[in-house]
Amino acid sequence: MKNHISPAIRLTLVLLVILAIIYPLVIAGVARLAPGQGKGETITVNGKVVGYALVGQKFTADRYFNSRPSAVEYKADGSGGSNKGPSNPDYLKTVQTRIDTFLVHNPGVNKADIPAELVTASGSGLDPDLSPAAAKLQIARIASVRNIPAEQLNQLVNEHTKGPLLGLLGPSTVNVLRLNVALDELAPGHRDFMPQRHTESH
Template identity: 90%
Template sequence: MKNHISPAIRLTLVLLVVLSIIYPLVIAGVARLAPGEGKGETVNVNGKVVGYALVGQKFTEDRYFDSRPSAVEYNAAGSAGSNKGPSNPDYLKVVQARIDTFMVHNPGVKKADIPAELVTASGSGLDPDLSPAAAKIQVARIASVRGISAEMLNQLVDEHTKGPLVGLFGPSTVNVLKLNVALDELK
């Protein structure tokens, strides 16, 4: 029995050191090489932090691109989905209300053309990105409110579209905060 206990204790101690000390330090070191040095990528305007690029924010004015709805009202401390299924009557009412609101603010858009991500919350409730289609469906409204050509806004969306990882993994996305900051910087 002593032949088995001694190696088990040594292995436990080695794994304890490796997994609770060395591994976290290596990951923290790698994080220092990432944008924001592991503290998150901030978006700055005139030297002031206006938000984090990886956390969704609410934009309520018609002059800005809308973000994806949040089940937690964009509270990063309470990241969560609604946990309501697609047949839940309360969930369907919330989605219908979002559709109605979107159509009021975007009168030229047909209900069938609204991307689902503009009326449904993400699993985390904090998704900072939209698909290029979800951004472009809002162009007519913003062009009208700001007096900017739709072509210029479509070009801005294209410039802020990030392709799939390595050209293969995941969809193309547009970070809404970065897009709205660039929108305010247009002359």
Template identity: 75%
Template sequence: MSKHLSPAIRLSLVLLVLVSVIYPLVIAGVAKLAPGGGDGETVSINGKVVGYANLGQSFTEDRYFNSRPSAVDYNAAGSAGSNKGPSNPDYLKTVQARIDTFLVHNPGVRRADIPAELVTASGSGLDPHLSPAAAAIQVARIARVRKLPANRLTQLIGEHTEKPLLGLFGPETVNVLKLNVALDQLR
């Protein structure tokens, strides 16, 4: 028995050091190379932090691009989806209410043209991105409210469209916070 016990203890100690010390240090070191140095990428206006680029925030005023809905009311401490299936009656009522609200604020948009991410929450409830199509469908409303040319808003969306990682992984996205900050800076 002792001939098996000694190697098992040594292996356990080696793995303990590897996964409890070395691996976390390597991951922390790699994170320091990311935007924000591993602390999250902040978005600032005139030196004042207005939000984190990787956390969704609520934008509901007609003068801004609306965010994706959140199942956790944009609370980063409670990241989660709604856990309700697509046939759940409560979930369907929630989505229908979001559709109705969107149509009231965006007259002229057909129900069938509303991108799903504008009326459904993401799995984390904190998704900060929309598709370019979801941003574009809001252009008419924002142009009307801000008295800006629609083509300038479309150009702004294009300037803030993030390409897939290495051109392959994931869809094109638009960060809503960054887009709205740029929108406020238009004159």
């Protein structure tokens, strides 16, 4: 019995040092090399933080590129999906409502052309990105509201499109927050960007 207890205690102490001290320090050190130094990469406008690059937020105004829907109202402290299956009546009703709303605000768009991401929430409810196609589908509306040539908005989307990792892994994406910040810079007359807690009134 004693022959087993002593090695078990030593192994426990070694693992305690590795997992409770060394490992956290290594992770903290690596995080310091990332944007935001492990505290999250913030985006600022006129010296005010308007959001985090990796956390989606609500944009529904016609003058902005609308973000992906959220099942948790973009609350980072309660991220999650709806947990409703694709055949759930309530879920289907919600998606249809989103489709109808999108078509009202984008009258030149055909229902079949709406990407799923514009009417369905992500698993976390905090997806900060859209596909380039989903962003470009909104150009006609924004061009009309802001009186900006569609070609210029198309170029803006292209400039903010991030390709797949290493050119192979994952889809191309556009960060909605960064895109909308650049949009306001493109048209100062419409600039009324506010910190994240106020974006729902846009």
